[in-house]
Structures are given as C-alpha cells and as structure tokens.
Amino acid sequence: MADNNTERVPTVIADDVHIVYRVHGAGGGRGSATAALSRILRGKKDKQQRGVREVHAVRGVSFTAYRGEAIGLIGTNGSGKSTLLRAIAGLLPTERGHVYTEGQPSLLGVNAALMGDLTGERNVILGGLAMGMSREQIRDRYQSIVDFSGINEKGDFITLPMRTYSSGMGARLRFSIAAAKNHDVLMIDEALATGDRKFQIRSERRIRELRKEAGTVFLVSHRNKSIRDTCDRVLWLEKGELLMDGPTEEVLKEYEKETGK
Amino acid sequence: MTARPSADDALSPSQLAAKYGLSVSGARPGLIDYMRQLWGRRHFILAFSQAKLTAQYSKAKLGQLWQVVTPLLNALVYYLIFGLMLGTKKGIPDDVFVPFLVTGVFVFTFTQSSVMAGVRAISGNLGLVRALHFPRASLPISFALQQLQQLLFSMVVLVLIVVGFGSYPSLSWLLVIPALALQFVFNTGLALIMARMGSKTPDLAQLMPFVMRTWMYASGVMFSIPIMLKDKPSWIADVLQYNPAAVYMDLIRFAMIDGYSSSNLPEHVWALAVGWALLLGVFGFVYFWKAEERYGRG
Numbered sequence: 001m002a003d004n005n006t007e008r009v010p011t012v013i014a015d016d017v018h019i020v021y022r023v024h025g026a027g028g029g030r031g032s033a034t035a036a037l038s039r040i041l042r043g044k045k046d047k048q049q050r051g052v053r054e055v056h057a058v059r060g061v062s063f064t065a066y067r068g069e070a071i072g073l074i075g076t077n078g079s080g081k082s083t084l085l086r087a088i089a090g091l092l093p094t095e096r097g098h099v100y101t102e103g104q105p106s107l108l109g110v111n112a113a114l115m116g117d118l119t120g121e122r123n124v125i126l127g128g129l130a131m132g133m134s135r136e137q138i139r140d141r142y143q144s145i146v147d148f149s150g151i152n153e154k155g156d157f158i159t160l161p162m163r164t165y166s167s168g169m170g171a172r173l174r175f176s177i178a179a180a181k182n183h184d185v186l187m188i189d190e191a192l193a194t195g196d197r198k199f200q201i202r203s204e205r206r207i208r209e210l211r212k213e214a215g216t217v218f219l220v221s222h223r224n225k226s227i228r229d230t231c232d233r234v235l236w237l238e239k240g241e242l243l244m245d246g247p248t249e250e251v252l253k254e255y256e257k258e259t260g261k
Numbered sequence: 262m263t264a265r266p267s268a269d270d271a272l273s274p275s276q277l278a279a280k281y282g283l284s285v286s287g288a289r290p291g292l293i294d295y296m297r298q299l300w301g302r303r304h305f306i307l308a309f310s311q312a313k314l315t316a317q318y319s320k321a322k323l324g325q326l327w328q329v330v331t332p333l334l335n336a337l338v339y340y341l342i343f344g345l346m347l348g349t350k351k352g353i354p355d356d357v358f359v360p361f362l363v364t365g366v367f368v369f370t371f372t373q374s375s376v377m378a379g380v381r382a383i384s385g386n387l388g389l390v391r392a393l394h395f396p397r398a399s400l401p402i403s404f405a406l407q408q409l410q411q412l413l414f415s416m417v418v419l420v421l422i423v424v425g426f427g428s429y430p431s432l433s434w435l436l437v438i439p440a441l442a443l444q445f446v447f448n449t450g451l452a453l454i455m456a457r458m459g460s461k462t463p464d465l466a467q468l469m470p471f472v473m474r475t476w477m478y479a480s481g482v483m484f485s486i487p488i489m490l491k492d493k494p495s496w497i498a499d500v501l502q503y504n505p506a507a508v509y510m511d512l513i514r515f516a517m518i519d520g521y522s523s524s525n526l527p528e529h530v531w532a533l534a535v536g537w538a539l540l541l542g543v544f545g546f547v548y549f550w551k552a553e554e555r556y557g558r559g
Contacts, residue, residue, distance in 0.1 A: 013277055015278075086391055089286065089394070100285055111388075125308060126305075130389070
C-alpha cells in the first residue's frame with residue numbers, strides 16, 4: 001500500500017514536544033511546618049527545595065500522524081503515554097515544542113465532569129454537555145446511551161445517584177457517555193475497557209465504529225492483543241522519550257523482547 | 262513506514278502544518294472567538310452550576326431544605342452576636358435593623374462565596390480541565406452562577422423577614438433585579454480574576470477567608486457606616502461606602518426596606534454600581550482569557 005499512496009494528509013504533527021508537570025508540596029525532606037518555613041526563608045535559590053518539584057514527563061517527542069492511521073502507544077507505566085495524549089488534545093500546555101492538529105482532537109473520557117451525588121440520568125446530560133453536545137443531540141441519544149450501558153437491565157438504576165452504583169456499573173455508564181460522540185481525531189486510553197465480559201465485547205465493537213468515523217485514532221494500551229487488533233503503527237515511549245516508531249509487528253517484537261514476555 | 266520520496270519530506274514540521282492547514286493544539290482563541298465559544302457552552306455552564314448546587318446537600322436527610330435553612334441560621338447567628346450582644350444597631354430603628362442585618366449578610370455572602378469558589382474553580386477541577394475541551398472561563402462563571410442561585414434561595418428567607426418586620430412588597434422592590442444583576446457581573450469578574458490567580462497559587466484558598474472577613478467588617482454588614490464613623494474624618498466613611506460590597510448591599514436594602522431611605526445611600530450610587538460591575542467584569546474576563554492556554558498545567 002506504500003508506493004501508490006500519493007495523498008498522505010497529516011492530521012497531527014508533534015514537533016519536539018516537552019511537557020513538565022509542577023508538583024506542589026513534594027519538596028524533599030520532612031513535610032513539617034518548620035521544614036516548610038525554612039524552605040521559604042532559604043529563598044528562591046532552589047526550586048527543588050521550595051516544595052515545588054518538576055516532573056519532566058515527555059522529553060522531545062516528534063512524529064507525524066496521517067489521516068486514516070490507527071496508532072498505538074505502548075510503554076511501561078509512567079512512561080508518558082497519557083500525558084502525550086493530553087498534549088495532543090491541547091489539554092496540557094507544552095513546555096517547549098508544538099503540537100499541530102487538524103480540527104479538535106478529543107480524548108475519549110468524561111469521568112471528571114460527572115458527579116457521584118447526581119442521578120445517572122442527570123450525569124448523562126451533564127457529561128454530554130461537558131463534551132460539547134447540544135441539548136437536542138443529548139435528547140436524541142439519551143435512550144441509546146442508557147441502553148448501551150445496560151444500567152437499567154436490573155431495574156431502574158438510572159434515577160439513583162451514581163455513588164450508589166457498583167464500580168462496574170459506574171464504569172459502564174461513563175464509557176457509554178464518553179462513546180456517544182463522534183470525533184475527528186480520537187484518543188482512547190485503555191483504562192476505559194472495563195465492565196464484565198459482555199460489556200467489554202460491546203465496547204470494543206463501539207470503539208471500532210468510532211475508529212471508522214474518526215480520521216485518526218490513538219490508542220493507549222498495555223494489552224498487546226488489542227494493539228495488534230486495531231493499530232497499524234506503534235509509538236513506543238520510555239521515560240518520556242520516543243524509543244521506536246514503526247509498523248505494529250516490528251515495534252511490538254522489540255517491546256516484547258525488552259519487557260521479557 | 263518506509264520513507265517515500267515526497268515534497269513533504271523536505272518541509273519542517275511547522276511548514277508542513279501550515280501547508281495542510283493544521284493549527285496549534287490548545288492555542289488561545291481571539292477574544293471575540295472566545296466569547297462565541299463561551300456562548301456555545303451556555304447550557305453546560307448552567308447545567309454544571311445547577312448540578313453543583315444539588316450535589317451540595319444530596320447526602321443530607323433534609324436535602325434541599327438546607328438551601329433555605331442555612332442562610333436562615335446564618336442570619337440568626339449574626340443577629341444574636343451583633344444585634345443582641347454587641348448592639349451595633351446604634352442609630353438604626355429596631356424594625357429596620359433585623360432586615361438591614363440579614364440583607365447585608367446575604368448580599369455579602371453572595372460576593373464572598375463567589376470569590377472563594379473562584380479561587381478553586383480551576384485548581385480544584387484540574388481533572389476536568391485536563392480531560393475535556395471547553396473555554397475555561399465556563400468554570401468560574403458557572404461557580405458564580407451557582408452562588409446566584411444560592412442567593413435566590415436566601416431571598417425567599419429575606420422576603421419573609423422583611424415582610425415580618427413591616428416592609429411590604431412595593432414597586433421599589435423591582436430595583437432588586439438590576440442591583441443583583443450588576444452584583445452578579447461584579448462577582449463573576451472577581452471570580453475570574455481569583456480563578457487565574459488561584460490556578461497559579463493554590464495557597465490563596467487559605468489566605469482569602471481572612472481577606473474576605475476584613476472586607477466584610479469594613480463594608481458595614483452589621484452597622485451603618487455613616488453613623489458609626491461620625492466622629493472620624495469623613496473620607497474614611499466615603500471610601501467604605503463607595504466600596505462595591507457596600508454599594509450593592511445598600512441598593513438592596515434601599516429597595517426592600519421601607520425605613521431605609523435614600524438618605525442612607527452615597528451619591529451617584531447607581532453609577533457606582535454600574536461602574537464597579539463593568540470594571541471588574543471586563544477586566545476579569547480579559548485577565549482570565551489571557552492565560553487560557555496555560556490552565557491545564559496546574
């Protein structure tokens with residue numbers, strides 16, 4: 001498919017992206033008040049000692065993603081995969097470098113907008129609005145969201161506060177809300193694939209549908225099987241650096257060798 | 262991904278981006294564009310504020326009744342301390358003092374809680390900011406709106422108290438609407454400013470209660486500024502009366518309490534109310550927008 005493909009339209013360009021988190025209250029040494037005071041008195045000489053620590057989560061990653069690609073992100077825990085996704089989505093500002101995108105990439109996930117004290121019903125509406133859907137769109141899709149989540153299969157749970165749901169039920173509703181919208185550039189964090197076996201199959205099918213509608217898909221996952229199933233290109237991140245970028249099989253083989261699988 | 266000869270390969274990333282019309286992800290939109298986006302999110306802003314309001318008391322047995330009971334208890338405490346024990350009512354007739362005090366407490370609480378919610382609007386919702394796209398000003402505006410709705414519950418209590426002390430509804434009550442609208446704009450501006458500052462310096466959440474309490478005692482919530490400061494140089498009373506919290510409190514007292522005549526108001530009070538609202542509203546909005554692309558960093 002390589003050579004006659006003349007029309008390669010880039011959708012996401014990452015150009016030497018650096019991302020730094022600043023963490024307060026993580027200064028070295030004791031956490032007592034006197035320690036904090038002495039840190040302040042010692043002045044601004046050393047940020048490390050003032051209780052602000054910098055975590056350099058992504059260090060100089062560059063790549064170009066094209067329309068129609070499904071790209072997997074792999075790497076051990078804490079290697080910067082989710083952080084990189086957030087930067088592509090424009091949710092985390094870059095310290096240095098730029099991310100150029102076509103349209104507005106969106107992260108599949110709505111958890112942070114939902115409130116446990118509200119009923120599932122109100123959370124569907126709130127989550128939809130938070131993702132930028134209009135009231136009409138939500139009204140149209142409300143029933144399909146509830147049906148997809150299967151929350152009401154065991155009785156009328158959608159009118160109960162979300163904090164009363166079992167963890168599986170909550171995860172299912174969250175996924176159903178998040179997956180209700182179509183996206184140009186779609187990014188999926190594996191943590192979404194939750195719930196029982198039946199729901200997992202249903203949600204994998206829905207992710208495939210979303211892939212078809214989206215121009216470019218990014219998938220973060222620790223399950224090499226789901227990467228093989230969905231992606232044709234893989235980025236391997238380690239300690240915030242891009243270790244490898246290539247076709248799925250090639251990169252996964254190296255990755256599996258490295259992680260001793 | 263074998264490299265294939267293409268004109269694109271020679272381009273730098275930024276040239277490539279320009280060629281295909283890609284834009285910088287998460288860049289700050291222009292001010293007009295930003296307002297348009299914000300308007301597009303108005304349903305979210307409203308729904309979010311209502312959700313926060315409901316969630317507040319959803320675990321309590323009395324539930325939403327607390328919306329009304331909380332301000333009532335608040336007013337009672339202030340009455341006990343300042344009305345009965347300290348006697349700050351100096352110069353204010355008995356039937357005016359209770360509505361005077363309660364109005365002051367409610368109106369000031371509106372500003373106070375908007376400021377406090379503003380400080381934590383971004384820093385307390387980083388999860389939301391890092392997960393979804395929306396104009397960040399939605400959050401402080403939504404919190405200010407939540408406080409407005411909270412105030413409307415308090416107004417129910419206020420109406421009962423005011424009527425109980427002999428001031429009956431009249432045409433002048435309609436003045437409450439523009440006064441509250443102006444105060445809401447003022448509060449929103451303040452919340453926007455605090456939200457940006459609080460996102461950089463979360464410590465403000467610890468500091469602001471003291472600032473707010475100082476402001477409250479200086480604004481004549483529980484005493485009449487001109488009467489209390491009679492023997493002091495007159496500029497002190499002027500400054501205190503021209504401060505926005507005192508202006509909005511006085512306007513609502515004047516609108517609702519029969520015994521509180523216009524002689525208690527500073528000159529040009531409506532111009533002051535509009536001025537403060539415009540100043541803080543416009544400045545706060547622009548100030549917040551200036552840092553729009555940086556809020557996720559925390």
